[in-house]
Amino acid sequence: MQFKELPSVKEQIMKCVRCGKCRSVCPVFAEIRNETAAPRGHVFMVEMLRDSKVEASQLLYDRLSNCLMCETCSANCPSGIEVHKLNAAARSYIYKYYPNSTKDMIFDTMWTNPGLMQKTIMMMRGAQKTGMQFLARSIGFTKYLPGDMSKAERILTDIPSRSARHLLAEGYRSIGERKYTVGYFLGCATNLLNPQVAVAAVDVLIRNGCDVIIPSDNKCCGLPHLANGKMDTAQELAIHNVKTFNNYQFDYIITDCASCSSALDPKSMQFLLGGTKDEDDAQKFAGKIMDLNRFLIEILDIKLPANENASPIKITYHDPCHLANAQGIKAAPRELLKRIPGVELVEMKDANRCCGGSGTYSVTHYDLSMQILDHKMHNAMETGASKIATCCPSCMMQLRHGIKRENWNAEVVHPVELICESYKGL
Ligand code: SF4
Ligand code: SF4
Incomplete structure (x- = not known):
C-alpha cells in the first residue's frame, strides 16, 4: 500500500488535537528541546508530506530519524x-527519493540473509579477538566508518564464539507430559549476541511441558528495517516468516526478544500486510505470537521449587520500550523475577524510560543515545542492585555499554537466564 493510502497516514493524523502530551513524555524531546524533535512535530511533518505541502528531503528524513521508535x-x-x-x-x-547504497547493502543484502549476517558478525569477532579492532581504533581508521559507526563500534564488544543456531538443535521434546507445542522465534540479536538467552529459554520451556521447534529458516523480524526507511524489506521479511511458521501446527510462537514480539504481533502485521493477499495468513501467524515472560506466567504459571541455599541477590528491572509501550507487558517479567528464590527486586526510577539503545539508534545517533543512556544508568545504579534484568537484546547491549562507561560492577541478564540457573542450582 502506498504511503498516502496507509490507514494510519490517511486517517489518524486528523485526530491530533495538538495537546502536547506526547511531547512531555518523549525522551528525545527531553534532550533536544526543539519542536522538530517532538512527536507532535513529527505528526505535523508527516501531515505536510502527505498533503504535498513539503517535499521529501534528506533534512526531513534526518529530523524524523531522531525518533527512537x-x-x-x-x-x-x-x-x-x-x-x-x-x-x-x-x-x-x-x-525512496534519497537511497543510500551502504544502507541497502546492510539492510537488504546482509540483514535478510542469516548466513551472511552470521559471517559478518564472526568477522567482527575475529577483528576484536586479534586486536585488529583496537589497532584500527588506535590509528584512527575507524573514523572513516559511515555515520556514527566510528564511535558506536565500541558498543558491539565481546561477541560470543558460537551462535544459538550452533548451540541448539531444531527440535526438543518436553520433559514430562507435553502441554503445548511451541515454535521458538529466534531473533537475530539473541542468536548472534545473546545465545545463552536462547539456550535458557528452550531449557525452561521444555522443563515446563513444551515441545519446542526452532524453524531453521526464520529471518529477522524486520524492525531494524522499519526504523531505517526499509518498509518494503520489512514486508518481505514478514511474508517469509509468516510462511515459515504457518507450515507448522504450533499452539504458540514464543520469543524472548521484546522487539521481535512487538514487530510480529497482530497490530504490526496489520500495519505491514493489511490489505494485501497475505493479510489472513499474517494474522493467523501473529495471533500465536507471545512474549516468553507472559507465556511463562500467564499460560504455564511456572513454579520454581524453594531453595534455602539460594544466595540473596538484588536485581533491578529495565522495561524495554517494545515490551512495555508496544505491548503493555510490565507485570510478567517482574513476577518471574519475584518467583526466583533469593531474588530481591528493587525498582529503579523511571524503569520504563527508554535506555537509548532502540535497535540501531545507538549506531546512527551515538551521542544522543549516550545522553539518554546516562539517565538510565543513574537510575539503575541508585538502586544498589548487582544485576539489571531486561528482555530485549538491544537494551542488553546498550546497558552493558553503560555499565562499562560507568565502570560499575554489575551484570545485565534476561529473566529467563536466572530462571534457568535456579533450576540448575537445586
Ligand atoms: S499526537 Fe501528541 S499532540 Fe497529537 S493528540 Fe496525540 S499526544 Fe496530543
Ligand atoms: S517514538 Fe519515542 S522518541 Fe519517537 S517521537 Fe515517540 S516518544 Fe519520541
Missing part, C-alpha cells in the same frame, strides 16, 4: 495516534 508517545496519546508508525511510513517514503 520507543512508542512512548503512541502509548500516551489520548487520541490513540500511533505516532511511531506515521514516522516509520514517512521515512520509508522519503528513503
Whole structure:
C-alpha cells in the first residue's frame, strides 16, 4: 500500500488535537528541546508530506530519524495516534527519493540473509579477538566508518564464539507430559549476541511441558528495517516468516526478544500486510505470537521449587520500550523475577524510560543515545542492585555499554537466564 493510502497516514493524523502530551513524555524531546524533535512535530511533518505541502528531503528524513521508535508517545496519546508508525511510513517514503547504497547493502543484502549476517558478525569477532579492532581504533581508521559507526563500534564488544543456531538443535521434546507445542522465534540479536538467552529459554520451556521447534529458516523480524526507511524489506521479511511458521501446527510462537514480539504481533502485521493477499495468513501467524515472560506466567504459571541455599541477590528491572509501550507487558517479567528464590527486586526510577539503545539508534545517533543512556544508568545504579534484568537484546547491549562507561560492577541478564540457573542450582 502506498504511503498516502496507509490507514494510519490517511486517517489518524486528523485526530491530533495538538495537546502536547506526547511531547512531555518523549525522551528525545527531553534532550533536544526543539519542536522538530517532538512527536507532535513529527505528526505535523508527516501531515505536510502527505498533503504535498513539503517535499521529501534528506533534512526531513534526518529530523524524523531522531525518533527512537520507543512508542512512548503512541502509548500516551489520548487520541490513540500511533505516532511511531506515521514516522516509520514517512521515512520509508522519503528513503525512496534519497537511497543510500551502504544502507541497502546492510539492510537488504546482509540483514535478510542469516548466513551472511552470521559471517559478518564472526568477522567482527575475529577483528576484536586479534586486536585488529583496537589497532584500527588506535590509528584512527575507524573514523572513516559511515555515520556514527566510528564511535558506536565500541558498543558491539565481546561477541560470543558460537551462535544459538550452533548451540541448539531444531527440535526438543518436553520433559514430562507435553502441554503445548511451541515454535521458538529466534531473533537475530539473541542468536548472534545473546545465545545463552536462547539456550535458557528452550531449557525452561521444555522443563515446563513444551515441545519446542526452532524453524531453521526464520529471518529477522524486520524492525531494524522499519526504523531505517526499509518498509518494503520489512514486508518481505514478514511474508517469509509468516510462511515459515504457518507450515507448522504450533499452539504458540514464543520469543524472548521484546522487539521481535512487538514487530510480529497482530497490530504490526496489520500495519505491514493489511490489505494485501497475505493479510489472513499474517494474522493467523501473529495471533500465536507471545512474549516468553507472559507465556511463562500467564499460560504455564511456572513454579520454581524453594531453595534455602539460594544466595540473596538484588536485581533491578529495565522495561524495554517494545515490551512495555508496544505491548503493555510490565507485570510478567517482574513476577518471574519475584518467583526466583533469593531474588530481591528493587525498582529503579523511571524503569520504563527508554535506555537509548532502540535497535540501531545507538549506531546512527551515538551521542544522543549516550545522553539518554546516562539517565538510565543513574537510575539503575541508585538502586544498589548487582544485576539489571531486561528482555530485549538491544537494551542488553546498550546497558552493558553503560555499565562499562560507568565502570560499575554489575551484570545485565534476561529473566529467563536466572530462571534457568535456579533450576540448575537445586
Ligand atoms: S499526544 Fe496525540 S493528540 Fe496530543 S499532540 Fe501528541 S499526537 Fe497529537
Ligand atoms: S517514538 Fe519515542 S522518541 Fe519517537 S517521537 Fe515517540 S516518544 Fe519520541
